[in-house]
Amino acid sequence: MSTTRAVWLFIIALTAIRLSMLATTDLEFDEAHYWMWSEHLAPAYFSKGPGIAFAMRASTAIFGANEFGVRFFSPVLAAGTSLLLFYFARRLFSATAGWWAMVALNVTPIFNIGAFVMTIDSLSVFFWLAAMFTFWLAVEKSPRFSWHWPLTGLLIGLGFLCKYTNAFELISILLVLALAPRLRQEFARPGLYLLLGVFALCSVPPIIWNAQHAWITLAHLQSRGGVEHGFGFHPGEVIKFLGEHFLAYSPFLFLALALGVIGSWRRVNQQFKVLFLMWFGLPVFVFYLLLSINKSAAPNWDGLAFFGFGLLAIYFWWERLEASLILRLCAGAALLIGLVMSIIALDTDLLHSAGYELWRKDPSNRMRGWKSATSAVEEIRGDLEAKLGEKLFLIADARDRASEISFYLRDKRTEGPGHPPVYITESQDLENQFSFWPRYDEFVEIKPGMPRPDGEVYTEENGINPFVGRDALFIREGENEHVPHNIRVAFQSAEPVGTIEVRRYGKLLRSWKVFLCRNYRTLPL
Numbered sequence: 001m002s003t004t005r006a007v008w009l010f011i012i013a014l015t016a017i018r019l020s021m022l023a024t025t026d027l028e029f030d031e032a033h034y035w036m037w038s039e040h041l042a043p044a045y046f047s048k049g050p051g052i053a054f055a056m057r058a059s060t061a062i063f064g065a066n067e068f069g070v071r072f073f074s075p076v077l078a079a080g081t082s083l084l085l086f087y088f089a090r091r092l093f094s095a096t097a098g099w100w101a102m103v104a105l106n107v108t109p110i111f112n113i114g115a116f117v118m119t120i121d122s123l124s125v126f127f128w129l130a131a132m133f134t135f136w137l138a139v140e141k142s143p144r145f146s147w148h149w150p151l152t153g154l155l156i157g158l159g160f161l162c163k164y165t166n167a168f169e170l171i172s173i174l175l176v177l178a179l180a181p182r183l184r185q186e187f188a189r190p191g192l193y194l195l196l197g198v199f200a201l202c203s204v205p206p207i208i209w210n211a212q213h214a215w216i217t218l219a220h221l222q223s224r225g226g227v228e229h230g231f232g233f234h235p236g237e238v239i240k241f242l243g244e245h246f247l248a249y250s251p252f253l254f255l256a257l258a259l260g261v262i263g264s265w266r267r268v269n270q271q272f273k274v275l276f277l278m279w280f281g282l283p284v285f286v287f288y289l290l291l292s293i294n295k296s297a298a299p300n301w302d303g304l305a306f307f308g309f310g311l312l313a314i315y316f317w318w319e320r321l322e323a324s325l326i327l328r329l330c331a332g333a334a335l336l337i338g339l340v341m342s343i344i345a346l347d348t349d350l351l352h353s354a355g356y357e358l359w360r361k362d363p364s365n366r367m368r369g370w371k372s373a374t375s376a377v378e379e380i381r382g383d384l385e386a387k388l389g390e391k392l393f394l395i396a397d398a399r400d401r402a403s404e405i406s407f408y409l410r411d412k413r414t415e416g417p418g419h420p421p422v423y424i425t426e427s428q429d430l431e432n433q434f435s436f437w438p439r440y441d442e443f444v445e446i447k448p449g450m451p452r453p454d455g456e457v458y459t460e461e462n463g464i465n466p467f468v469g470r471d472a473l474f475i476r477e478g479e480n481e482h483v484p485h486n487i488r489v490a491f492q493s494a495e496p497v498g499t500i501e502v503r504r505y506g507k508l509l510r511s512w513k514v515f516l517c518r519n520y521r522t523l524p525l
Contacts (some may be wrong), residue, residue, distance in 0.1 A: 014106060018075035018115050021346070023067040025367040027118050029400035032370070032407040035060070035070050036420060037433065043205035046433040047220045050052040050205065051162030052120045053466070071118040077126045078115030082106060084126070088133045089311060092168035093318065101314050107338035109345045110248040110300060116346060117367075120163045126314065127159030128304045132280055134157055138191060139183055139276075140174070149191035150198045157202025164206075164221070164375055165304060168284045170199065172308075175279040180272055212346050216430050218454050241292035241299075248299035249306070250341050252334035257306070260313030266336060273315065281308030318438055352505060371509040374408035376500040379515055381473055384497065390471060393440060394422040395517070397476035399432045405475065415440070415467075425486050426523065427473075440467045441490070441522060467520050473497075474515040483515055492519035 029037070037045055038056035045053065055073050063069035082102050089098035105111055114121050131152050138148035147219065152173075158165030177183045197220050210217050246254050261281070267274045284303040288297040321327050344350055348364045381392055393415055396402035406412065406421040414421055419438045424431070426441035443463030474487055474494065483494045494517045502510040 001101050004086075004090075007083070007099060009398065010102075011082050014082075015075050016077040018078065019068075019072075021116060022071040022075070022221050025067070026244075026366045026370040027067060027404065028119075028409060029370075029404055030119055031117060032403035033068055033399060033433070033474070034119070035065065035407055036403050040137065040418060040437060044209035044217070046216060046430075046436065048120055048217075049161035049164065051123050051158065052118075055123060055162075056118065068170070071116065074118040074122045075115050076120045078106075081126045081129055084129045084133055084306065085311075088129070088136070089314065091136070092311065093315065095395075097314055097318055101311060104253060104310065104314075104335060104338070107335050107342055108249050108253060109338065109342045110303065112342040113345055114300075121303060124159055124163035124166055125303060125307070127155050127162065128166055128169060129307050131155035131159065131166075132307060135173055135176075136191050136276065139180075139186075141349035142183060142191075143185060143189070145189070145191055149237075150194040151228060153198030154202065156195075157199045160199070161202060161206070164217075164282065165301070167203075167288070168304065169280070170196070171283045172280045176276055179275060179279065181267075213436065215524070219430075223329070235293075235297040237294065238289065238292045240296040241289065244296070244299045250334070250338035252330070253338050256317065256331070256334060257309055257313040260316035261309050264312050264316050268464045277308040277312040277315070277437070279306040281309070281312065285309070365504075365509055370404040370505060371408045373500050373502050373510050373512055374405045375410075376498075377405060377473070377475060377514065378410060380498045382501075384516060388471065393467065393470065395440070395472050395474045395487070396424055397426055397474070399434055401475060401477065402434065425484055427486060428492065440472075440520070441465070465522055468481070468522060470524075472517045472520060474517050476513050476515070478511060478513065480513060482518070486514075486523060487517060490520060490523050491517040492521065493517070 004275075012373040013170045034052045036057055037050075038060060041053055041057060042050060044050055056070055059072040060066075060069040063072055082105060085105055086102040089101040106115075114125070134148045134152045136153060138146050138152060141148070156166055156169045159169070173192075173195070177186050184321070205399035248254075249257070261278070264274050264278065268278050269275065282305070285302050291297050307393040317327070321331055345363075348362050360386070363443060377394070385392055393414075394405065402420065402422040402424050409421050416438060418456040420434065423440050424434045426439060427435075429435070443465050472491070475484055477485070479499070480498055482488075487494055494515045496513060497516045498514040500510070500514065501508060
């Protein structure tokens with residue numbers, strides 16, 4: 001059997017397994033929040049471009065608004081990324097090297113999680129690697145023109161619409177062209193400018209949206225980077241940043257990758273392949289490494305760097321592995337450890353079944369207990385509505401809970417066009433995407449001829465609030481018997497009416513306090 005056929009059979013079988021697992025857990029709260037985006041399509045959102053929303057809208061239109069529908073593209077994109085890596089490595093080195101690069105990718109824990117949970121990273125890494133491949137094909141044909149130039153710009157642009165970090169690929173391209181003497185002539189040719197022009201067209205939607213919304217994404221990214229209050233030197237954060245990579249990528253695979261990249265540095269100006277792969281990894285990695293001097297970045301933030309770095313490590317170790325049985329045994333052990341870590345990461349119940357307890361909070365808890373807790377909220381709401389004889393609207397204390405409850409509500413009633421099924425606590429701050437959707441604290445303009453409601457609940461410009469006088473349920477995490485200030489002063493009263501607890505293996509997984517809030521009257525000015 002040829003290597004290429006073996007790769008295809010391996011990927012098809014693995015994708016089938018991954019697809020069969022998609023409905024085995026509740027949605028993680030980012031997935032639920034992105035699903036809400038897909039229900040409110042827009043040119044951009046509070047923190048990201050529109051790519052994830054349009055992808056989820058497409059998959060849920062086919063398979064329905066369920067876990068399988070939301071996550072469908074995740075294993076499909078993982079398959080596409082795996083095939084791209086194989087074909088790219090085959091073109092750079094050999095089919096055998098491509099096979100092992102693909103296997104190493106698919107035993108890496110962070111990639112396996114990304115092949116299950118549907119987030120922006122699944123789309124981002126696919127478009128990054130695709131653009132990297134097409135750019136290689138473009139420079140292969142230099143000085144002849146190739147349509148791979150504008151295609152690369154399109155792929156970077158599509159990646160940018162999913163995750164803004166993909167724009168770093170433009171820096172990689174400019175560095176490769178500037179540092180490779182034979183390619184400097186491309187600065188005087190149309191290919192590069194077609195690439196940049198196509199990318200610029202893709203960047204228009206989020207730029208226009210941000211211009212209309214106070215450039216909120218820039219403020220959010222500054223906050224995520226931890227630099228809104230200044231930049232400090234915290235060595236412990238750097239150690240934490242690097243240490244988390246050993247877990248996310250598996251210890252021995254990440255160690256081999258790091259040694260391969262460091263060992264390749266002396267050849268960066270001697271071999272074009274080394275230069276190309278190095279500069280498709282360094283800009284992203286160095287940016288987040290420097291950011292981690294102030295506040296540790298998450299290990300998935302710089303994940304785009306590890307395609308260039310991974311191929312660089314394959315190139316560095318290949319001859320050494322062929323010449324040493326001991327190194328081949330070590331490589332096999334590293335792959336096996338990565339596979340075991342991936343399986344456990346996808347199903348931590350395996351540890352519990354074997355009698356082991358995690359030494360820290362189980363990360364899979366983020367995908368458990370939402371459906372049953374939401375069912376309990378609906379039961380409380382139904383009982384109270386029958387007793388009070390009126391419909392209650394729902395408010396949650398955070399966007400995570402609001403998104404999960406919105407997804408798992410069986411009766412997703414909304415108060416008007418564009419309204420979410422669950423609101424977050426009213427605030428003048430622009431905190432997340434909920435701030436840009438219709439809110440219960442908004443005042444609606446009275447149109448000519450409309451009857452004025454009883455009472456004098458008006459604001460500037462002749463507006464009314466249709467929620468005034470209504471009751472709501474407020475859901476917050478924990479056992480706290482008190483409600484936040486903005487709930488306490490906006491309602492006449494707020495009393496606890498229920499506690500929802502979800503337990504797993506005897507441990508408390510989720511605890512919510514539910515309050516009945518009577519007679520909404522808006523926050524005092």
